[in-house]
Amino acid sequence: MDTTASPTPFSPPPSRWVARFAPLVRQGGPVLDVACGSGRHTRLFAGLGHPVTAIDRTLAGVADLAGGSSPELIEADLEDGSPWPLPADRRFAAVVVTNYLHRPLFPRLLASLEPGGVLIYETFGQGNERFGKPSSPAFLLAPGELLDRVGHQLQVVAFEQGVTDFPRRAVVQRLCAVADPAPWPLPPNRAEG
Numbered sequence: 001m002d003t004t005a006s007p008t009p010f011s012p013p014p015s016r017w018v019a020r021f022a023p024l025v026r027q028g029g030p031v032l033d034v035a036c037g038s039g040r041h042t043r044l045f046a047g048l049g050h051p052v053t054a055i056d057r058t059l060a061g062v063a064d065l066a067g068g069s070s071p072e073l074i075e076a077d078l079e080d081g082s083p084w085p086l087p088a089d090r091r092f093a094a095v096v097v098t099n100y101l102h103r104p105l106f107p108r109l110l111a112s113l114e115p116g117g118v119l120i121y122e123t124f125g126q127g128n129e130r131f132g133k134p135s136s137p138a139f140l141l142a143p144g145e146l147l148d149r150v151g152h153q154l155q156v157v158a159f160e161q162g163v164t165d166f167p168r169r170a171v172v173q174r175l176c177a178v179a180d181p182a183p184w185p186l187p188p189n190r191a192e193g
């Protein structure tokens with residue numbers, strides 16, 4: 001037994017929502033796991049053959065994945081006003097965010113999708129304070145908020161909100177949406193002739 005190897009941190013199973021929509025992601029396309037935590041979705045997509053970039057303010061949960069060329073692990077605080085930790089033109093076939101909410105990031109998340117890229121989002125909603133953490137309004141989506149934030153810019157594939165009992169009783173909101181492969185052309189402006 002190799003006693004020098006670092007132990008594999010506990011990683012819960014992937015979200016059923018994320019696993020359900022993983023097949024929508026372009027085969028072999030790069031995936032961004034935002035606030036990756038233990039890396040359960042980094043591991044899911046890496047196992048499906050995707051190059052994954054995982055960001056978190058602490059990489060302790062994915063320490064066992066460090067050292068290779070993939071996944072790309074980036075330690076960065078996404079809320080302290082620092083610049084986005086990736087080149088501005090970096091695009092992904094999927095952006096995955098679960099159990100994390102920092103509203104100012106939404107424009108950046110959308111801009112990080114390649115044409116046809118998939119946003120898979122799942123986090124807690126208002127009312128969750130009845131069941132436990134998170135309970136601060138800053139971390140709880142208002143009813144329909146994910147739709148309001150991305151529905152005008154992406155094609156919504158699926159949306160759910162409400163009380164769940166799995167993996168524990170909680171109020172959650174979930175969305176899967178796709179960036180248009182090509183932007184809808186605007187009709188010519190008559191005034192422009």
Ligand SMILES: C[S@@+](CC[C@H](N)C(=O)[O-])C[C@H]1O[C@@H](n2cnc3c(N)ncnc32)[C@H](O)[C@@H]1O
Nearest residue numbers: 035036037056057058076077078079098099100
């Ligand atoms: C509840 S965990 C969710 C982890 C993972 N997405 C999942 O669903 O398993 C929230 C994660 O957000 C990360 N996080 C919180 N604040 C952050 C910040 N300011 N910048 C980057 N990551 C942050 C935490 O370190 C933690 O890993």
